[in-house]
Amino acid sequence: MEKKVVVAGHICVDITPQIPGGRVTDLQKFLSPGKLNPAGAITISTGGAVANTGVAMKILGLDVALMGMVGADDFGDIVHRVLKQYGCRDELIVSEDTDTSYTIILAIPGIDRIFFHNPGANDVFGPKDMDMEKIRAAQLFHFGYPPIMRLMYQNDGAELIRLFRTVSEMGVLTSLDLVMVQEDTEAGRADWPRILEQTLPYTDFFVPSIEELLLLLEREKYHKILEESKGGDITEAISIERDVAPLAERCIKMGAGCVLIKCGAPGLYYKTSGKAFAKKLTEKTGYRCESWADAEGFEPSYVPDQVRSGTGAGDTTIAAFLGAMLNGYPLARCLQLATATGASCVETYDALSGLKDFAKLEERIDAGWEKRPDIR
Numbered sequence: 001m002e003k004k005v006v007v008a009g010h011i012c013v014d015i016t017p018q019i020p021g022g023r024v025t026d027l028q029k030f031l032s033p034g035k036l037n038p039a040g041a042i043t044i045s046t047g048g049a050v051a052n053t054g055v056a057m058k059i060l061g062l063d064v065a066l067m068g069m070v071g072a073d074d075f076g077d078i079v080h081r082v083l084k085q086y087g088c089r090d091e092l093i094v095s096e097d098t099d100t101s102y103t104i105i106l107a108i109p110g111i112d113r114i115f116f117h118n119p120g121a122n123d124v125f126g127p128k129d130m131d132m133e134k135i136r137a138a139q140l141f142h143f144g145y146p147p148i149m150r151l152m153y154q155n156d157g158a159e160l161i162r163l164f165r166t167v168s169e170m171g172v173l174t175s176l177d178l179v180m181v182q183e184d185t186e187a188g189r190a191d192w193p194r195i196l197e198q199t200l201p202y203t204d205f206f207v208p209s210i211e212e213l214l215l216l217l218e219r220e221k222y223h224k225i226l227e228e229s230k231g232g233d234i235t236e237a238i239s240i241e242r243d244v245a246p247l248a249e250r251c252i253k254m255g256a257g258c259v260l261i262k263c264g265a266p267g268l269y270y271k272t273s274g275k276a277f278a279k280k281l282t283e284k285t286g287y288r289c290e291s292w293a294d295a296e297g298f299e300p301s302y303v304p305d306q307v308r309s310g311t312g313a314g315d316t317t318i319a320a321f322l323g324a325m326l327n328g329y330p331l332a333r334c335l336q337l338a339t340a341t342g343a344s345c346v347e348t349y350d351a352l353s354g355l356k357d358f359a360k361l362e363e364r365i366d367a368g369w370e371k372r373p374d375i376r
Contacts, residue, residue: 003326004063004138007054008130009152010122010145010179011068011092012101013075014047016311016349023109030108045311045350046082047103048122049144049177052315052351053322055086056341059355060323065134069093069125075100086352093129095121107309107349111233123150127163132170139284139326141167142175142205144315147187147216154186157195161202168202173284175205175322177315178212183219192216201255204280205325207318209262210238210269213247235264240298244269248296258292260321260338262314266372267300267339268321272331287328299335302343303370312351317342324358336365 018040024030030037046055050068058064066083070076072094079092079100101120107113122145135141143163146152152160168174176199181187196217200206211234214222221243229237238244244261248271251259257277261269272278278293320341324334340361348354 005057005140006065006067006135006138007050007142008067009050009143010048010149011050012048012103013078014045014103014105014311016043016105016107016309018349019108024111027111043349046079049315052312053142053144053319055088055352056316056319056355057323058086058088060320062323065089065091067091067130069095069121069129071098071100071121072096073100075102098124105311113310119148125149126151126159135167135172136170138172140173140175140322144177145179147179147181153190156191161198164199164202173204174202175207176203177318178208180212197254200251204257206251206256207260209314210244233264235266240269265301267298268335269298271296285326285328291330295331299339300371300374301339303372304343304347307346309349310346313342313345316345316351316355337361340365
């Protein structure tokens with residue numbers, strides 16, 4: 001029987017030009033004013049947690065309903081067309097009053113991605129636009145990207161907190177993903193420690209990236225590590241013991257059942273709470289989940305055949321992790337399937353075309369797929 005999932009939150013159109021050439025070491029020189037840089041074909045695809053995580057879960061065999069908002073415009077038509085292409089149930093609200101969100105993504109070789117983003121309809125989407133009865137009938141509710149959805153972070157996150165409390169009290173498993181924000185914006189100035197302290201007690205799976213957690217909970221440390229990275233990828237400068245493990249522990253103490261921290265190319269850090277959480281998973285999934293109690297560690301990524309773009313890699317990694325959990329895989333296998341999916345994703349320019357089903361991933365894993373060095 002297919003597992004019923006609702007994925008709600010941010011949805012947009014991603015516009016990604018291919019940037020040929022080797023690794024770039026001087027971004028300022030590469031993007032200097034007046035310089036004509038070569039570019040290849042452009043990829044236009046859906047993006048955001050609803051499209052990336054939701055459609056990925058559909059590809060991986062789950063029964064997924066998608067809830068978000070787009071405008072009545074050309075970009076909105078693209079979103080509907082892509083969702084139909086993948087056979088997804090389109091629960092999106094179409095607004096005549098705002099535009100479909102879009103993101104321009106510069107995936108420059110050797111440099112972390114650069115984004116230009118218009119939040120559009122995502123800023124006004126909230127619980128009032130969701131079908132609560134469909135959510136009640138699901139096994140899992142996943143919500144993505146509240147830091148770039150104005151209604152969800154205003155008033156100290158009152159709407160986000162209320163949403164997660166309501167869904168949790170329905171008996172549905174909950175999952176929350178974040179996204180990076182600019183510090184000098186309304187979202188960046190929101191009281192995220194307070195918002196998370198009140199949301200995580202109703203969150204079974206908290207799945208942010210290390211950059212997002214550092215920025216929202218440990219801003220001074222974030223800037224220190226950013227300085228240490230010297231303009232490169234911040235995940236290459238993190239320390240698991242110094243930076244990641246304490247944040248995971250803090251989130252567990254706030255009330256999260258399972259914390260899965262995306263650490264970029266190196267891999268995933270995971271930490272779970274105790275037997276009560278494992279018992280809840282057993283009750284909700286119908287599978288024995290003893291292995292999920294009091295677990296902690298780091299799962300290195302698999303080595304991809306090639307790296308074209310990291311677009312959607314985090315979202316699809318989470319889709320595989322949650323999908324494997326709902327299908328009764330033990331924690332260790334869920335982590336393997338998650339990192340394998342992330343490696344498959346970066347081999348293409350968009351978030352979805354490189355994805356493979358669990359059977360194909362397991363075949364490659366069991367054949368000895370090479371992993372990155374363990375950075376613990």
